[in-house]
Amino acid sequence: MNEIRPQLAFRPPLGRRRIAPAVRWAGGFILLCIVVVASFLSITDWNFARHRIAAIASSKLNRAVSIEGNLSAHLLSSEPNVQIEGVKIGNPEWIAKNEEANEFASIEKIVVAVNLGELFRGHLVLENLEIDNPKVAV
Numbered sequence: 001m002n003e004i005r006p007q008l009a010f011r012p013p014l015g016r017r018r019i020a021p022a023v024r025w026a027g028g029f030i031l032l033c034i035v036v037v038a039s040f041l042s043i044t045d046w047n048f049a050r051h052r053i054a055a056i057a058s059s060k061l062n063r064a065v066s067i068e069g070n071l072s073a074h075l076l077s078s079e080p081n082v083q084i085e086g087v088k089i090g091n092p093e094w095i096a097k098n099e100e101a102n103e104f105a106s107i108e109k110i111v112v113a114v115n116l117g118e119l120f121r122g123h124l125v126l127e128n129l130e131i132d133n134p135k136v137a138v
Helices: 020-044 047-061 115-122
Strands: 064-069 071-075 082-088 103-115 127-136
Touching: 020 071, 047 064, 047 071, 047 082, 103 115
Parallel strands: none
Antiparallel strands: 064 082, 071 082, 082 103, 103 127
16 A cells, blocks of 8 residues: 655755745844944034043042043944043042142043944953053152
């Protein structure tokens, strides 16, 4: 007697499966949103954030921090970077009350560049860190 086997549906290997149109549209939309936001952030004048960044640094260092120069960011590259000019770091309150010098350090310019690929993997890797003309009162 001949055995009749049911015909199995052909399934391509995992790497060759077609992506559903809805998934492609959703992925394209997400990619478009990322490009629009990155473009907007790259043409934005970052000086609006100087006081907020200085306030965050002040709270972390427990010292007065001010940014008196320009703040710029270049985000649309494989190594996005941020440039901060005119950074001043004050002495702690207990020293500032006792001495005339209120400034612990001043830095003319700081440039920080990160590796974008590693940042997407959850690792912060600095590709470049430049500190120009630092002055520290010891």
